[in-house]
Amino acid sequence: MRLYSYWRSSASWRVRIALAHKGLPYEYRAVHLVRDGGEQNATLYLGVNPMSQVPVLEMDDADPPQRIAQSMAILEYLEERFPTPPLLPGDPFLRARARQLAEIVNAGIQPFQNSPTVLGYVKDVLHGDPLAWTQHFLTRGLRALERTALETAGTFLVGGAPSFADVCLVPQLYSARRFNVPLDDFPTLLQVESACNALPTFAAAHPDRQPDAAP
């Protein structure tokens, strides 16, 4: 397997956590989202993903190679093909709640911090403040995430084992700090983040430990 990734992309980071959690080896292919106007916009990469986004998971064992984009689709694929160790609870309702928490991040928060596309429009077309924009939507989303997480949280966001929800949480809080979002109101999220960061699998997926990390 090959992962097209960018060290600080939160969606790439989610997939790196899942691959590490399941002990799956892969080739890391860096796509620099900033340099030269963004390598994701190059013609070559558009053939890999027309959305011009990372991550993309590529499997070489088929011809042509099979490619999957969208981090949630990749997480579900990995869970189906490599179910052990799991990243979803066994109980159907709790599985749904893990996905619900993950989607609050994936569809309710992350799209609004998608730098080149969204923040570029806010800044260049609307002449708005991208930082204020990001802080507004991150704070709003994290508030909902904290409140929803309270109903299921144990050591992790859903009970005692990491799930898709935690996989999405950790990169999201890293982004929130980059954008100076105050996190004091989210004690549950912070406590779970600490538990995640204590796991070697989560640590291995951290942006600073990727081959394309900037010094």
Next chain:
Amino acid sequence: MRLYSYWRSSASWRVRIALAHKGLPYEYRAVHLVRDGGEQNATLYLGVNPMSQVPVLEMDDADPPQRIAQSMAILEYLEERFPTPPLLPGDPFLRARARQLAEIVNAGIQPFQNSPTVLGYVKDVLHGDPLAWTQHFLTRGLRALERTALETAGTFLVGGAPSFADVCLVPQLYSARRFNVPLDDFPTLLQVESACNALPTFAAAHPDRQPDAAP
């Protein structure tokens, strides 16, 4: 089961299609997203969903009642609990591609047309044009969806049977028309939409056929 829904909410519509496809009866509970500043912001509804969004699926057979928000989490829950008739292909790679297409809509397009929250910020805080904003992001997302769909489309977006991808497509094209987005460049999407609309299950889920539809 009870569905908190709004007739024109595209995320609610997705769940209505899945429920109809699987032949599952449910109680329809309307949440008016516009009237009185939006019923989704009322204290009572915040107890149902802190994100102030529809849809929410509620199951009465537990105490307290079990609730799931986020349409993709609900779709996965319904697929796991009521697998027949399916809304995902059997092949692992094609399942992933169906989810990828669904997520292009769910996380890559729909968040940017979320009227009260996002368009309100664009208009009231940034003094921008919400229509131009929506058209920009819908056109960009639909272009990626068309290009990605070309790789798997048959009668439906992934082969010969409807999937999560089609469930997300139909409400998205309805929204695109509401925002006057030109659709000529998306022949694959339009052809699949026609095939979907010919199915009674998709037709039953249409906004105009819901109890809270405006005349």
